[in-house]
Amino acid sequence: MQSGEDKLIARYFKPLARHPGALGLTDDAAFYTPPEGYDLVLTTDAVVSGVHFLPDDPADAIARKALRVNLSDLAAKGAAPTGCLMTIALPPAFSEGWLRDFCAGLQSDCEAFGCPVFGGDTVRTDGPLSVSIFTFGIVPHGAMVRRKGAKPRDRVVVTGTIGDGALGLRLLRDPAKAQAWSLNQAQAGHLVDRYRVPRPRMAMATSVRAFASAAMDVSDGLVGDLAKLCDVSGVSAVIEVDAIPLSGAARRALHAEPSLIETIATGGDDFEILCAIAPEHVRAFQDHARAAGIAATDIGEIVEGEGPPRVIGADGALLTFEHASFSHF
Amino acid sequence: MQSGEDKLIARYFKPLARHPGALGLTDDAAFYTPPEGYDLVLTTDAVVSGVHFLPDDPADAIARKALRVNLSDLAAKGAAPTGCLMTIALPPAFSEGWLRDFCAGLQSDCEAFGCPVFGGDTVRTDGPLSVSIFTFGIVPHGAMVRRKGAKPRDRVVVTGTIGDGALGLRLLRDPAKAQAWSLNQAQAGHLVDRYRVPRPRMAMATSVRAFASAAMDVSDGLVGDLAKLCDVSGVSAVIEVDAIPLSGAARRALHAEPSLIETIATGGDDFEILCAIAPEHVRAFQDHARAAGIAATDIGEIVEGEGPPRVIGADGALLTFEHASFSHF
Numbered sequence: 001m002q003s004g005e006d007k008l009i010a011r012y013f014k015p016l017a018r019h020p021g022a023l024g025l026t027d028d029a030a031f032y033t034p035p036e037g038y039d040l041v042l043t044t045d046a047v048v049s050g051v052h053f054l055p056d057d058p059a060d061a062i063a064r065k066a067l068r069v070n071l072s073d074l075a076a077k078g079a080a081p082t083g084c085l086m087t088i089a090l091p092p093a094f095s096e097g098w099l100r101d102f103c104a105g106l107q108s109d110c111e112a113f114g115c116p117v118f119g120g121d122t123v124r125t126d127g128p129l130s131v132s133i134f135t136f137g138i139v140p141h142g143a144m145v146r147r148k149g150a151k152p153r154d155r156v157v158v159t160g161t162i163g164d165g166a167l168g169l170r171l172l173r174d175p176a177k178a179q180a181w182s183l184n185q186a187q188a189g190h191l192v193d194r195y196r197v198p199r200p201r202m203a204m205a206t207s208v209r210a211f212a213s214a215a216m217d218v219s220d221g222l223v224g225d226l227a228k229l230c231d232v233s234g235v236s237a238v239i240e241v242d243a244i245p246l247s248g249a250a251r252r253a254l255h256a257e258p259s260l261i262e263t264i265a266t267g268g269d270d271f272e273i274l275c276a277i278a279p280e281h282v283r284a285f286q287d288h289a290r291a292a293g294i295a296a297t298d299i300g301e302i303v304e305g306e307g308p309p310r311v312i313g314a315d316g317a318l319l320t321f322e323h324a325s326f327s328h329f
Numbered sequence: 330m331q332s333g334e335d336k337l338i339a340r341y342f343k344p345l346a347r348h349p350g351a352l353g354l355t356d357d358a359a360f361y362t363p364p365e366g367y368d369l370v371l372t373t374d375a376v377v378s379g380v381h382f383l384p385d386d387p388a389d390a391i392a393r394k395a396l397r398v399n400l401s402d403l404a405a406k407g408a409a410p411t412g413c414l415m416t417i418a419l420p421p422a423f424s425e426g427w428l429r430d431f432c433a434g435l436q437s438d439c440e441a442f443g444c445p446v447f448g449g450d451t452v453r454t455d456g457p458l459s460v461s462i463f464t465f466g467i468v469p470h471g472a473m474v475r476r477k478g479a480k481p482r483d484r485v486v487v488t489g490t491i492g493d494g495a496l497g498l499r500l501l502r503d504p505a506k507a508q509a510w511s512l513n514q515a516q517a518g519h520l521v522d523r524y525r526v527p528r529p530r531m532a533m534a535t536s537v538r539a540f541a542s543a544a545m546d547v548s549d550g551l552v553g554d555l556a557k558l559c560d561v562s563g564v565s566a567v568i569e570v571d572a573i574p575l576s577g578a579a580r581r582a583l584h585a586e587p588s589l590i591e592t593i594a595t596g597g598d599d600f601e602i603l604c605a606i607a608p609e610h611v612r613a614f615q616d617h618a619r620a621a622g623i624a625a626t627d628i629g630e631i632v633e634g635e636g637p638p639r640v641i642g643a644d645g646a647l648l649t650f651e652h653a654s655f656s657h658f
Contacts, residue, residue, distance in 0.1 A: 003549075003553070006557075021368075021371075023475065023477075026476065026477070026557075026561050027406075027475055027476050027477075027545070027561075028372060028402040028405055028406060028476065028545050028546055029370045029371060029372035029402050029403065029406045029408070029473070030370070030371045030372070031368045031369065031370050031371070031468070031473045032368065032369045032371060033368050033369075033470060034363040034368075034369060036365060039350075039360045039361065039362050039363075040360065040361045040362075040363060040369075041358045041359070041360050042350075042358060042359045042360070042361060042412075042414060042447050042448055042465075043357060043358035043359070043414075043448055044414040044415075044416055044448055044449060044450055044463060045416070045450045046416035046418060046450045046452045046461065047452075048418055048452050048453070048454050050455065051452060051453060051454070052452070073357040073358050074358065076357055077356075077357060077358045079358070083371075085371060085372075085373040085463055086373075087373055087374070087375035087416075087461040089375060089377055089459055091456075118371050119371055119372055119373055120373060121373055121374045121375045121461070123375045123376075123377050123380060123381070123459075124377070124380060125377050125380070125456055125457060125459060126379065126456060126457060127420075127454055127455060127456010127457050127459075128454060128455060128456050130418055130452075130454060130456075130459065132375065132416040132450070132461040134373060134414055134463035136371075139360070141362060144358070144360045146352065146356055147355065147356050147357065148352075148355070148356075216356070216357050217357055220332075224332070228335075228355075232355050232356075
């Protein structure tokens with residue numbers, strides 16, 4: 001009596017639904033009892049084959065990326081993840097082996113991040129594979145950190161390193177670049193891995209709540225995302241290009257091809273936390289980050305005024321970029 | 330500085346985000362403060378062009394269907410809607426006029442159902458248009474009605490009429506059927522409308538909570554969905570085919586082509602509430618339904634045992650169907 005769809009759900013998705021409210025995915029809906037005194041934080045992101053990941057990326061990495069781009073939003077808002085729901089549109093040619101690997105990657109991340117699957121919908125499509133994940137988390141009532149709130153004199157701080165994901169995508173599209181950029185195998189692998197599997201900075205959520213006046217995650221490009229944060233806060237910013245934190249691999253690529261600074265600063269796929277922090281709190285934020293094994297780098301200053309952030313080069317001259325960030329349209 | 334994507338969001342999606350927690354869609358995430366003593370009810374559904382709706386269905390109807398299939402799940406669980414998030418994958422050829430109409434349909438329904446948009450993600454795809462909506466609602470703590478819980482001697486009750494949506498799809502695929510089924514224009518229009526724009530039975534949510542021992546919405550076909558409810562409840566059922574509530578249009582089509590009973594009983598796209606109700610509560614449930622202007626029809630009985638529900642024909646013989654319900658795989 002079970003349909004093919006029911007069998008897929010029972011075999012592959014049910015093991016992801018560890019929360020009792022998920023009812024083993026045997027119901028129309030799930031339930032969740034929110035803890036008293038907390039707000040829910042809600043976010044959703046869709047990833048499409050050929051747009052957000054490459055068709056031959058490993059299935060488990062696709063699942064991890066689909067979840068982690070959501071978790072990165074929660075971390076930047078100061079929230080702890082609680083659960084997720086997923087819709088997946090499978091093309092006719094998908095194999096059960098692919099789905100098994102996809103679900104193995106998802107299960108591993110759901111467990112690692114404490115974010116079980118509460119429900120979903122599996123449909124077919126004649127188009128490319130796509131995955132939409134909706135994630136919900138919690139923060140103490142009123143404590144969600146917004147993009148709005150950056151104040152003049154705040155420092156602009158970013159976690160981790162910038163540009164690895166965008167450079168990884170360039171490498172996947174043109175593997176010959178590894179040699180042109182003088183990268184060894186480990187360095188090339190690092191960049192590709194950062195494109196495929198973001199590192200959402202969940203360990204920084206409480207520090208973001210404690211110290212940031214405004215925060216967001218860097219997904220569409222550092223310069224463009226900073227512009228969004230400034231715009232909604234009614235301020236501008238000045239950042240030093242030399243202060244942007246780079247991995248060893250990115251630094252080497254940039255040395256070989258200096259114009260890559262545009263890819264690094266505007267390419268996106270970073271999934272780091274970008275925040276504005278009052279000068280007196282920067283040190284404490286950085287101490288918390290260090291304790292979590294995460295870099296937190298002061299790259300510039302929030303300033304009065306309007307208009308996009310100014311990016312100052314090593315020579316003191318203003319840098320300009322063709323596109324400040326990635327846009328689908 | 331605004332990207333094309335930002336402009337689309339500001340122009341078309343922001344007016345849908347009326348809840349203060351949505352922050353006008355200018356942030357990475359939204360927040361929601363759940364009322365004390367309530368559980369959240371969470372559900373998600375995806376609709377894909379050519380699978381769940383036809384490519385030339387009106388844009389506003391596609392939006393309404395995408396939301397209403399979710400709302401129907403909430404109603405069947407006894408929940409009141411609170412809000413939704415949406416991801417939409419737009420093919421290269423989409424027009425802004427199409428998007429304007431889509432958002433107008435969505436806005437009208439978000440307002441009518443008290444279900445504002447809290448967030449979303451707009452991406453492009455080389456494949457068919459698809460829309461994933463995640464909806465959350467609330468019920469008093471512990472009160473979500475499940476599929477599990479049907480007991481022998483409970484009556485099987487269904488709201489509204491069954492088969493209209495599936496017949497409407499048949500008509501859209503083969504308009505000559507209208508004449509073959511002796512339907513006038515209004516009758517044909519009724520069936521097509523029910524396919525395109527489901528009627529989620531939100532007015533029945535409190536009655537479902539008060540009286541149903543188990544409930545679900547009929548989306549994949551009456552017989553198959555009843556089988557799912559019985560399976561998870563550890564019971565079986567017997568229903569009378571003559572008791573299945575039909576619209577005038579469906580009755581006429583069935584009279585012209587008796588084999589349509591299979592489409593009606595197993596075709597899906599009904600989005601009515603199917604529930605098991607103890608015999609002593611059926612009258613009260615029907616009274617509540619009548620007061621809300623909704624039919625609630627007793628179509629059979631939950632019985633002990635296992636296995637799929639038995640469907641008894643007018644002649645007392647057992648009916649069998651090739652597929653009990655729609656499955657994507």
